[in-house]
Amino acid sequence: GIKVLIIGLVYFIIPIIITLVLLFMFGAIGAGLDKMAGSLGIWAVFAVIIFIIFGIFAIIAEARFAISRSIGDALSIGEVFADVKRIGILNIILFLIVVSILLIVLALILSVVAIIPVIGIVIVDLILGGFALLFVNYGVGLIYSE
Template identity: 55%
Template sequence: MGLGDIISDSVQYPFSDIQKFLIVGVISLFSGLSSLFGNWGVDSFILITLAGIIGLIFTLMLSGYSISVTKYAINHSSQLPDLDFQNNLIDGIKALIISIVYFIIPIIITLIFAIITGAIGAGLNQLVAGLGVFAVIAVIVFIFFAIFEIVALARFADTGELGEALNIGEVIEDVKKIGIGKIILFAIVSVIIIIIASLIVSLLGIIPFIGILIAQLIIGAFITLFYSRAIGLLYAEA
């Protein structure tokens, strides 16, 4: 399946079941409750704290649902999965663990290089010289581990095993099978599509009060379903 076919399929996929699309949109809406309160000027500490807790729960749930979407894509199912609060929440927590593990490593690596290159604990002259080298290394390291994280989450969706997602050796093999260049191109195209979709939907924000709600619902559901579907189809190529 070519990258063009993967993107085309994934763009159409969210709208194949409008009812589930709206349900995912509502979940996305609650996951961003804190930002909505901020847009509405809510300044109550209790309400903001409560919104943060609710938002975290729904964010994890949305992440877990994304894993289900990816699994369906890997299995070449064109349906949107049913919502399962408990399993989606558990998978969301596991997905968070995977992301933390894959981004702790590059943070540690970049800190080590920051010390070596003189970006940390150096004088002004060394600092200026070291920052350039440090920035290049940091970007490269984070890009590579972002690629590993994408494949690791897909591997988790495929196997259902947290250990398989954290098996870096197997993840690297999957990356080789898919192709680093293809994954990077996929990420670039996906970001462009998400930005364009976000800009279009953001026009709804001009509608007082309810516009932000509708925009968040639509773009939240689209990004979740589009991106998760695309990752699954990409991983199926391994």
């Protein structure tokens, strides 16, 4: 778990820095409310795109780590990039969209179960938390192994 956390931190340090730089460039930090409101929309679009791109690389890096158990393999950006090209960026994005939709539907269904006092919340936590994690990681493994 700690190694996966380190991999995630390494892959998301760059988007965090880029996002902070964009905040300064677009005047969202240190500006009045009128200027800040307009610049936050532009900043948010760039930030979301950057985080999605680096998130895709982090997912593939974690898949590489799961196979090799080596942080070095997961942090080898060239090899991760080659894996992303091999799998296909559109395949990865399509997978993420389908998984997101399925998890939203599952969450909506389980929100009804959560109404049951105490046991409902326990069931939701076990199913949504555990199942979602297993489902997503299994899917990433299938995509990576193709």
